[in-house]
Structure formats: structure tokens, C-alpha cells
Amino acid sequence: MEGLRRFAPLRAAGATWKDIAAHAGCDWRTARKYLSPDAPSTPPRASSRAGTVPRLVDPFVGVIDAWLAADPRLRATVIHERLVADYGFTGHYQRVKVYVADARRRLEVEADAQGRPPGLHRRFEVVAGAQAQVDWGDEGTLLSGAGITSKVYSFHMTLSYSRDPFVCFTTSQDLATFFDCHRRAFAHFGGVPATIVYDRTKTVVRRHVAPGKAVPLHPQAAAFAEHYGFVIDVLAAYRPTGKGRVERQVAIVRDHVLAGRSFASLAELDGAFAGWVPIRRGQVHRTHGELIGVRAARDHAALGPVPEFGYAVTESHLRRVGRDSMISFAGSCYSIAARATDGRPTRAGQRVEVRVGPGHLEVWRLPVDDPDGATVLLARHPRSRLRGAMIVDPAHWAELPDGRTRATTTAGADGDPDPTGPSSRQPDSPAVRPEVRAGFGVVVARRPLSDYDQLAGLASPPGPEPVPADADADADVSLVGAA
Incomplete structure (x- = not known):
């Protein structure tokens, strides 16, 4: 109708309905209906058919809602596939996709106790020394050309005020390695931030809980934070925007430090980052508009002091001693002293405690096996980074028979x-x-x-x-x- 009204001057100039219809591309009756003096001021509207036609997905909405409530990240393609295979759904994937998009928004609002709009977050700024953010990066088989088949991981810590970065590279994400990277980061920055933000990693959170409930921290993480004087801030589930500063740093390091290069060891990777840090600190950050190095100087000055003595985090496991006086851990075997320092022999099948550090492994006798109720060190080895290795200390097997004392003779039983x-x-x-x-x-x-x-x-x-x-x-x- 709005398009036809442009031709009203033609009618006033004496043009026929047929001529106007030819210019407008419609029937002459339509032109007469909407350009006549008594034409309606608003175009006619057809009644909405929404909700009047049943949808093929309607019988399955309860099943879809239950699946999304259990796992909000479940993809629409997977939901359509399961509906077809298990429930005989005959509709197209697009019908499921449209419903799943609406259901996600509805479930997000229902899950929030305050009914806040989904998908939005509050932007925050911090003062110098107040916060750092931590995250892992999976770099894959970055050292495969050097004969190292294990995966390489990058540990990232970013100061939120200045965006000053720290990165180190490891081949493990276990508890001891995770907090050893923290100690290296504190030494790099020259202090400890007041708060460190984490996602719900198992090295920080003991178990997952429902929204709105207090998150139980890992005992070793809580002790480490207490020793160094910072507060652990755990993000809500599926909320990566809470640590966007370090999330962005993971991509920046891959582009500026790792891309297009080959490395032969973890030391070369750490050296490449150390060489890039002055370049990064000489750049103007597009968010706060200052030189990262100038802002980092204020950030470092506001950090808390590093304690004189470090806190060594170890991960404990229970193992049994084999008949070959060895224990198995992470796919490799380690020798155990056949006789402890207190003179007591080690038994086959005896349960021992394995304490795993960032680069070493210790085996201790449990207090239940000691009359005095004390732990006794049975072995200490460098930790193997390759599966299937056998780490043996010859001193552990000094008392065990080596099989070389068996003699042969042709004499009879009586010596004849x-x-x-x-x-x-x-x-x-x-x-x-x-x-x-x-x-x-x-x-x-x-x-x-x-x-x-x-x-x-x-x-x-x-x-x-x-x-x-x-x-x-x-x-x-x-x-x-x-x-």
C-alpha cells in the first residue's frame, strides 16, 4: 500500500487506473482500491496463524527440555539425531533447531533465581595489584619434531589491571605442576595478586555443586592460597566471560610466539616467550589506552610480597609394591628399596604412598606399617615424562639375588x-x-x-x-x- 501511494500524483494529473497499474506493477483494481479518495488509511492485516498449526516437534518438547536441563550445551544436531533414532521423529532438523534456540533462552531465564536477562554480563575494572586470571592452553604435539610425543600445555596468568602476561609450558596439568607454575608466575611478576580467578578446574575445585551453593575448594589449593596470601575466586559454570583477559592472552601468545616456529624443548618455548615480553610491554593496549609496560609497573608495585619459603604442593596416590620391588605410576615403573633406612624389609603387596611433585616422585611407607606410626622414605626418582619407562636405582636392589650364583656340577649326590x-x-x-x-x-x-x-x-x-x-x-x- 505504501508503494502505491507514490503514484497518487499520477491520478491527480489525470492518469487512468490502467496506466497507474502498469507503472506500479499491480492490477488496476488494486490501484483503484488504495488510491481512491475513500481508500483505508491502514493496510489490511491477515490474522496471525501462530499457534494454530500444530508443530511436528510439539510431542517431543518435554524430552528436549529434559535433555537441555541436564546438559545445556547439547547441540541441536545431536538432539535431532536422537529423536529420529529413539523416538521416531519425522520432522526436519530446522524445526528442532528453531525450538532448541527458544528453549535455551527460556531455560537460562528459569535457571537464574533473579530472572536476569541471559547472555549479558557486567563489565568490571580493578585497581592495580587486585586481581590476576589463570587459564590453560592446549598446544597439542608441538614438540613432535623433537621426538617428544606427549602433549604440550601452556599455563597463562594475566594481571587484570595492566594485562601484563606470564606464560610457561609443561607436558602435564596435574596438581603439582599447576601450582609450580604459580610460583614461577609470582617470581616473574615480583609479587602475589590479592585475588586469582579460576574456572572450575579439578585442581582448584574438589567437586561441582548446584548454582547458588558454595564451591568446595581442593585442600591443596586452599593451603597454597593461604600460604601465599591470595583469595581464590571461582567462576560460575559456563561463564568464560568472567576471565576474558586471560582467554584473550591464550590466542595472542599462539599468534605472536608459537605460530610459524619450531621448537626442540620446553626451555626453548619458555625462552621464546621471555623474548617476546618486552615487545608486548612496549605496546599500547586498546582497552585501557596505555603502554602495557607503564601500567604493569604500577601493577607490580601494588602486588603482595612473595613468602620467603615456598609451599610445595604434592599429589598423593596409593600403590602396591610388586614382587619385583617396583611400583607403577602413570604407565611407568619405579624401583623401591628392598630394605628401608630403618632396617625393615619391604614386602610384596605392601601398600605405599606416592607423592608426586612437579619434577620428581617419592614413595613413602604408610604409618600403619610402622610400629612408631611414622612415614619412612622408600624411594625418590625423577619423574618420567614418557610412558612405559623403567626408572631403577641399583642401590634399591643391592640385597636381592641377581641370578648369577647358581652353579652346575656333574658329581652325584655323594660327591662321586x-x-x-x-x-x-x-x-x-x-x-x-x-x-x-x-x-x-x-x-x-x-x-x-x-x-x-x-x-x-x-x-x-x-x-x-x-x-x-x-x-x-x-x-x-x-x-x-x-x-
Whole structure:
């Protein structure tokens, strides 16, 4: 209708309805209806059909809502696939996709106790030294060219006020390595921030809880934070925007430090980051508009002091000692002292405690196996980074038999020579000499090597033996007859 009103001056100039319809691209009756003096001021609207036509997905909305409530990240493609396979759904994927998009927004609002709008978050700013953010980056088989098949992980800590970064590279994400990276970060910054933000990683959170409930911290994480004087701030589930500063740093380091380069060791990776830090600090950050290095100086000055003595975090596991005086951990085997320092022997099947540090491994005897109720160190090894390795300290097995003391003899039980031994046999024919070996009831024929040469055609068969000149006639006859 609005398009037709542009042609109203043509009607006023005397144009016919047919001419106006030709210019407007419609029927002349339509032009007359909407350009006549008594035409309606608003176009007609058809009644909405929303909710009047049943949807193919309607019988399955309860199932879809239950799946999304259990796992909000469940993809619409997976939901459609399961509906077709398990519930006989015949509709198109697009119908499921549209409903899932609406259901996600509805469930997010219902899950929030205050009914806040979903997908939005409050932007925050902090003062110098107040906060740092921590995250992991998975760099894959970055050192595969150097013969290291294990994955490489990057540990990131970013000061929220200045965006000053710290990165180090490891081949493990276990508890001891995680907090050892913290100590390296504190030494890099020259202090400890007041608060550190984490997501719900298992090295910080003991278990997951429902929204709105207090998050139980890992005991080692709580003790580490208490020793260094910072507060642990755990983000809500599925809320990556709470630590966007460090999330962005992971991508920046990959682009500016790792991309297009090859490395032979973790030390080279750490050295590449150390060489890039002055470049980063000389750049103007696009958010706060200052040089990162200038702002980082204020950030470092406001950090808390690093304690004089560090706190070593270890991860404990229980293992049993094998009959070979070894324990298995992370796919590798480590030797155990057959006799502890207090003189007590180690038993096969005995349960021991394995304390894993960032670069070493210790095995301790449990207090229940000690009369004094004390732990005793049984072994200390450098931790193997390769699966299937055997780490052995020869001193641990000094008292164990090595299998080299077993002796053999041909004498009988009373010390007399073995009647079946070589000393009791008569000399045999030089052609074939049967021999009975001590300890075996097998007769072995010994032949001269010339017999094998004759069988192989390398030597001619021997002829008749020559007759001595002084031999008598009887001897000649016997020799001929023997031949």
C-alpha cells in the first residue's frame, strides 16, 4: 500500500487506473482500491496463524527440555539425531533447531533465581595489584619434531589491571605442576595478586555443586592460597566471560610466539616467550589506552610480597609394591628399596604412598606399617615424562639375588663322579661318539666336521686305508673282509 501511494500524483494529473497499474506493477483494481479518495488509511492485516498449526516437534518438547536441563550445551544436531533414532521423529532438523534456540533462552531465564536477562554480563575494572586470571592452553604435539610425543600445555596468568602476561609450558596439568607454575608466575611478576580467578578446574575445585551453593575448594589449593596470601575466586559454570583477559592472552601468545616456529624443548618455548615480553610491554593496549609496560609497573608495585619459603604442593596416590620391588605410576615403573633406612624389609603387596611433585616422585611407607606410626622414605626418582619407562636405582636392589650364583656340577649326590659322565665311558669310535650330558637323559652323537663336508659335496669320500708293508697275511685277509 505504501508503494502505491507514490503514484497518487499520477491520478491527480489525470492518469487512468490502467496506466497507474502498469507503472506500479499491480492490477488496476488494486490501484483503484488504495488510491481512491475513500481508500483505508491502514493496510489490511491477515490474522496471525501462530499457534494454530500444530508443530511436528510439539510431542517431543518435554524430552528436549529434559535433555537441555541436564546438559545445556547439547547441540541441536545431536538432539535431532536422537529423536529420529529413539523416538521416531519425522520432522526436519530446522524445526528442532528453531525450538532448541527458544528453549535455551527460556531455560537460562528459569535457571537464574533473579530472572536476569541471559547472555549479558557486567563489565568490571580493578585497581592495580587486585586481581590476576589463570587459564590453560592446549598446544597439542608441538614438540613432535623433537621426538617428544606427549602433549604440550601452556599455563597463562594475566594481571587484570595492566594485562601484563606470564606464560610457561609443561607436558602435564596435574596438581603439582599447576601450582609450580604459580610460583614461577609470582617470581616473574615480583609479587602475589590479592585475588586469582579460576574456572572450575579439578585442581582448584574438589567437586561441582548446584548454582547458588558454595564451591568446595581442593585442600591443596586452599593451603597454597593461604600460604601465599591470595583469595581464590571461582567462576560460575559456563561463564568464560568472567576471565576474558586471560582467554584473550591464550590466542595472542599462539599468534605472536608459537605460530610459524619450531621448537626442540620446553626451555626453548619458555625462552621464546621471555623474548617476546618486552615487545608486548612496549605496546599500547586498546582497552585501557596505555603502554602495557607503564601500567604493569604500577601493577607490580601494588602486588603482595612473595613468602620467603615456598609451599610445595604434592599429589598423593596409593600403590602396591610388586614382587619385583617396583611400583607403577602413570604407565611407568619405579624401583623401591628392598630394605628401608630403618632396617625393615619391604614386602610384596605392601601398600605405599606416592607423592608426586612437579619434577620428581617419592614413595613413602604408610604409618600403619610402622610400629612408631611414622612415614619412612622408600624411594625418590625423577619423574618420567614418557610412558612405559623403567626408572631403577641399583642401590634399591643391592640385597636381592641377581641370578648369577647358581652353579652346575656333574658329581652325584655323594660327591662321586657321575657314572654317566665322560670319565666313566669307554672311548667310542672316532666316526660317531655318543655322549650323555649331565642332567639330561639324551644321547648326543658327535661327528667330525669332514662328514658334513662330504654330505655337502665339498670333499670326496675316503678310500680304503692303505695296508702296512709288514702286515701279515691274516691281517690282510681280515682287512679285505672288513672292507
